[in-house]
Amino acid sequence: MEFGLSDDQRMFQDSIKGYLESAAALDTVREIADGDRDKGGAMNAGIAELGVGQVLIPESHDGLGLGLLDAALIQEALGAAVAPVDHLATAMAIVGIEAAGTEAEKAEWLPKIASGDVRMGVAVTEHVGAREGAGINAASGQLSGKSLFAMEIRNATHILVADQSGALHIAKHGDAITRSPHLTIDRTRDLAELVFNAAPAVAVSGENRPGYSADRVVETGRLLLAADTLGAAQAMLDKAVDYARARKQFNRVIGSFQSVKHLCAEMAAHLEPARALVWHAAHAVDENMEDAAMMVCLAKSHLAEVGTFVARTSTEVHGGMGFTDLVGLHYWFKRIGANRQLLGGPEKVREDAARLQGWA
Amino acid sequence: MRAPLKHPLRPVRGSEIRIEDKTLDLSLSPEYEAFRDQVAGLLQDNQQKAPTQADRGIKNQRRQDWQKWLIENGLAARTIPKEYGGYGAAPDILKSRIIAEEFARTGLPKGIANQGVSMLVPTLLELGTEEQKQAYIRPTLHGEMIWCQGYSEPGAGSDLASLTTKGEIDGDDYVINGQKIWTSTAKQADMIFCLVRTEPDAKKHHGISYLIFSMDTPGIEVRPLVDMTMNANFNEVFFTDVRVPRDQIVGAPGKGWQVANATLTHERGMLGDPNAAKTRLLAIADLMQKETINGERLIDNPVFRDRLVALQARVYAMQANGLRVMSNRIKGENAGMAGLIIKLQGCELNHELARLAIDAMGEFGLLYGDTPYLRDFGEWQAKYMYDLGLIIGGGTAQIQKNIISERGLGMPREPRPAAA
Numbered sequence: 001m002e003f004g005l006s007d008d009q010r011m012f013q014d015s016i017k018g019y020l021e022s023a024a025a026l027d028t029v030r031e032i033a034d035g036d037r038d039k040g041g042a043m044n045a046g047i048a049e050l051g052v053g054q055v056l057i058p059e060s061h062d063g064l065g066l067g068l069l070d071a072a073l074i075q076e077a078l079g080a081a082v083a084p085v086d087h088l089a090t091a092m093a094i095v096g097i098e099a100a101g102t103e104a105e106k107a108e109w110l111p112k113i114a115s116g117d118v119r120m121g122v123a124v125t126e127h128v129g130a131r132e133g134a135g136i137n138a139a140s141g142q143l144s145g146k147s148l149f150a151m152e153i154r155n156a157t158h159i160l161v162a163d164q165s166g167a168l169h170i171a172k173h174g175d176a177i178t179r180s181p182h183l184t185i186d187r188t189r190d191l192a193e194l195v196f197n198a199a200p201a202v203a204v205s206g207e208n209r210p211g212y213s214a215d216r217v218v219e220t221g222r223l224l225l226a227a228d229t230l231g232a233a234q235a236m237l238d239k240a241v242d243y244a245r246a247r248k249q250f251n252r253v254i255g256s257f258q259s260v261k262h263l264c265a266e267m268a269a270h271l272e273p274a275r276a277l278v279w280h281a282a283h284a285v286d287e288n289m290e291d292a293a294m295m296v297c298l299a300k301s302h303l304a305e306v307g308t309f310v311a312r313t314s315t316e317v318h319g320g321m322g323f324t325d326l327v328g329l330h331y332w333f334k335r336i337g338a339n340r341q342l343l344g345g346p347e348k349v350r351e352d353a354a355r356l357q358g359w360a
Numbered sequence: 361m362r363a364p365l366k367h368p369l370r371p372v373r374g375s376e377i378r379i380e381d382k383t384l385d386l387s388l389s390p391e392y393e394a395f396r397d398q399v400a401g402l403l404q405d406n407q408q409k410a411p412t413q414a415d416r417g418i419k420n421q422r423r424q425d426w427q428k429w430l431i432e433n434g435l436a437a438r439t440i441p442k443e444y445g446g447y448g449a450a451p452d453i454l455k456s457r458i459i460a461e462e463f464a465r466t467g468l469p470k471g472i473a474n475q476g477v478s479m480l481v482p483t484l485l486e487l488g489t490e491e492q493k494q495a496y497i498r499p500t501l502h503g504e505m506i507w508c509q510g511y512s513e514p515g516a517g518s519d520l521a522s523l524t525t526k527g528e529i530d531g532d533d534y535v536i537n538g539q540k541i542w543t544s545t546a547k548q549a550d551m552i553f554c555l556v557r558t559e560p561d562a563k564k565h566h567g568i569s570y571l572i573f574s575m576d577t578p579g580i581e582v583r584p585l586v587d588m589t590m591n592a593n594f595n596e597v598f599f600t601d602v603r604v605p606r607d608q609i610v611g612a613p614g615k616g617w618q619v620a621n622a623t624l625t626h627e628r629g630m631l632g633d634p635n636a637a638k639t640r641l642l643a644i645a646d647l648m649q650k651e652t653i654n655g656e657r658l659i660d661n662p663v664f665r666d667r668l669v670a671l672q673a674r675v676y677a678m679q680a681n682g683l684r685v686m687s688n689r690i691k692g693e694n695a696g697m698a699g700l701i702i703k704l705q706g707c708e709l710n711h712e713l714a715r716l717a718i719d720a721m722g723e724f725g726l727l728y729g730d731t732p733y734l735r736d737f738g739e740w741q742a743k744y745m746y747d748l749g750l751i752i753g754g755g756t757a758q759i760q761k762n763i764i765s766e767r768g769l770g771m772p773r774e775p776r777p778a779a780a
Contacts, residue, residue: 002690004688256775265704265762272681273698276683277673298669298677353669353673354665354669
C-alpha cells in the first residue's frame with residue numbers, strides 16, 4: 001500500500017507547470033481572456049505538444065494509457081496557472097467514447113484525438129439538469145435542440161453530445177450548429193450555448209446501459225473541476241502567504257500578526273486534506289472501486305466549498321490590492337467560482353452522493 | 361504528420377516510455393488481506409467478551425479482561441515489547457491500520473487509550489530507565505495502573521513553559537509545592553507524570569523536570585472540577601510539601617520540556633484520529649435512518665441529508681489525509697502540512713458531527729441524563745460539549761494555527777514585546 005505520487009507523476013506535473021510558468025504568465029492569460037485567439041491557439045498547441053490530450057487514451061489507440069489521477073494532476077497545474085486552455089472536454093470525451101463506443105468506434109476516434117486531428121468539445125450539461133427548454137433530440141442521424149454551457153467548443157472540430165435519453169453522439173462542428181458564447185465571470189473558460197439544427201451526427205453505439213456512459217462523462221468532468229479548484233486554491237494560498245510576508249503595516253510584516261496568520265492556517269488546514277480526497281477519488285475511478293462515483297461527488301462538492309473559502313480568504317489577506325484588477329487575483333477567484341457551479345453546484349452534487357449510497 | 365516531441369514521457373510509437381511507477385496504490389498484498397481476515401475472525405468469534413456501555417468505571421473488571429485478551433491476541437499494545445507486557449510484534453503501520461479499521465467497522469471497543477497508555481508508555485520506552493520500564497509499563501497497559509498528567513496550571517495554559525509548581529531539593533527528595541489544573545482522572549489515578557520547575561535560575565524552558573510519583577503521596581489534594589457536561593472530567597491538584605525521591609525522574613533534571621514534548625506529539629496524534637470520525641459518521645447515518653419525525657426518517661429531510669454528506673466528504677478527506685501521513689511515516693518521511701493540520705481539523709470535525717446528530721433529533725436532541733426517550737445514552741450532547749474541551753485542550757485551536765502558519769507556511773513569529 002502506498003498513498004502518494006510517484007516520481008514519474010511529479011515529473012509529468014512539473015513539466016506542465018514549467019511550461020505554464022513561461023507560457024501562461026498573467027499578462028498572457030489576460031490577453032487570451034480578453035479574446036486574443038492567436039495566443040489562445042498557441043497555448044493550446046503548446047499544451048497539446050506535451051502529450052496532455054493523450055493521457056486517458058489507451059496505448060493501443062496511440063495514447064499514454066494513464067488514468068484519471070494523472071489527468072487530475074494536469075488539471076491541477078492548469079488551475080494553478082488559470083490557464084485558458086482546453087483539457088476538460090478532451091478528457092470527458094475520451095471517457096465517453098471509451099465507455100460507450102464499440103471497438104470499431106474507439107479505433108476510429110481515439111487515435112485521431114491522440115494525434116490532434118480531432119479536437120473534442122462536449123455538450124452534456126442537460127444530463128445534469130435541463131432548463132430553458134434545452135435538450136437534444138436525436139433522430140435518423142441528426143441532432144436538434146439546444147445545449148447550454150457546452151465546453152471548449154471554440155477550437156473543437158467535433159462535439160460529444162448527450163441526448164435527452166442520455167445516449168452519446170459525435171457531431172462534426174459545422175454549419176448546422178450555432179455557437180453563442182456565454183459571458184461568465186471566468187473568461188479563461190470557453191463556455192457556450194449550442195443550437196443544433198438537424199446537425200449530422202454519429203451515435204456512439206456500444207452503450208447498453210442508457211445514461212451510464214453520460215454519467216461517466218459527467219463524473220470525469222466533476223473530478224477534473226475539483227482538481228482545477230485544488231490547483232487554483234493552492235495558488236491563492238501561496239500568493240496570500242507571499243503577500244503577507246512582504247507587506248508591511250505598523251512597522252511589521254502583516255504576516256506576523258496572528259489575525260493574518262490564522263487566516264492562512266485555516267486555508268491550509270482545509271486545503272491539505274482536500275488534496276488527499278481528490279487523489280483518492282481519482283484513484284477510486286482508475287481502480288473501478290465500488291464507491292468511485294460517490295467519492296467523485298464528495299470530491300467535487302467538497303472542493304467547491306473549500307475553494308470558495310480559500311478564494312474569499314486569500315483575497316481578504318491581500319487587502320485592497322486583492323480587490324484590484326491590477327494584481328489580478330480575481331482570475332483565480334473567478335475560476336474557482338466557475339468550477340463550483342459547472343456540472344452541478346455542491347448541493348446538487350451532494351444529493352447525487354446521497355442517492356448513490358441509498359440515502360436519497 | 362505528428363508534431364515534434366517535447367515531453368520526455370510522451371510515447372513515441374513503439375517506444376517503452378510511460379508512467380508505470382504508480383505509487384498511489386491502496387490495495388493490500390495477500391499477506392495483509394489474510395491478516396485482515398484473521399483480525400475480523402478473532403473479533404467476530406470473541407465479541408461476547410467485549411464490555412458494553414453498561415460496563416462503567418475506570419477499573420471495570422470486564423474492561424480489564426477485554427484489554428488482557430486484546431493484548432494476548434495482538435490487538436492492543438501490539439508493538440510494545442513482551443518483556444514489558446505488550447504483544448511484542450514488530451512495528452507494522454499497515455497492520456495497525458487494519459486493526460483500527462476492523463474496530464471501526466465492527467464498533468467493538470478498541471484497546472485502552474488513556475493518557476498512561478498513549479503518552480507515558482511511549483515516553484518511558486524512549487527515555488525511561490530499565491527499572492521504570494519494568495515497574496510501570498505492564499500494569500499501565502493492562503488498565504491496572506491509571507495515570508494522570510500534571511502539566512497545565514492556572515497561570516500556565518497555552519504558555520505551558522511558564523509553569524511555577526516548584527520542586528526544591530532536600531536530601532534525596534524533591535519537595536513539591538504548587539497547583540495543577542485540567543488533570544483528568546486525577547481522582548482515580550494511581551500515579552501522575554508531572555512537570556515541575558526544579559532549576560529556578562535557568563531560562564523558562566530549561567528549568568523544568570519530568571517527575572513521576574504516586575498519587576497517594578502525602579500532601580496531594582485532588583478537587584474535582586465540574587465542567588459544562590456537569591461531570592468532573594477534570595480536576596485541580598494541589599501539592600503541599602509533597603516529597604518525591606529524586607530518582608523518580610524521566611530524563612535529566614532540567615530536561616522535562618523535551619521529555620514532555622515527545623508525549624505532546626503523541627497526544628495530538630490521538631486527538632485527531634480519522635477512524636474515530638468515521639465511526640461517528642456511521643453512527644449518525646444509522647441514527648438518521650432509524651429515527652422518524654412525523655413518520656419521516658431524519659435522513660429524508662433534505663437539509664439534514666445535505667449536512668450529513670457535507671460532513672461525510674470531510675471525514676473521507678481526513679481519512680485520505682491520514683493514509684498520506686501513514687504512507688510518509690512508512691517511508692520515514694516527514695508528513696509536513698498533512699500532519700500539522702490533524703489535531704485542528706479532526707477535533708473540529710468531530711464536534712460538528714455531534715452537532716448534526718443533535719440538530720437532526722430535534723427536541724429529543726435536548727435530552728440529557730437518566731430520562732425517558734433518551735437516544736444513544738445522551739452521548740451526542742455529551743460529545744458535543746466534551747469535544748469543545750478537546751478543541752481547547754492539547755494545544756488550543758489558536759495555538760494549532762500558530763504552528764501551522766509558522767512551521768507549515770513559514771510565516772514569522774509574533775514579535776516578542778520588549779522587556780519591561
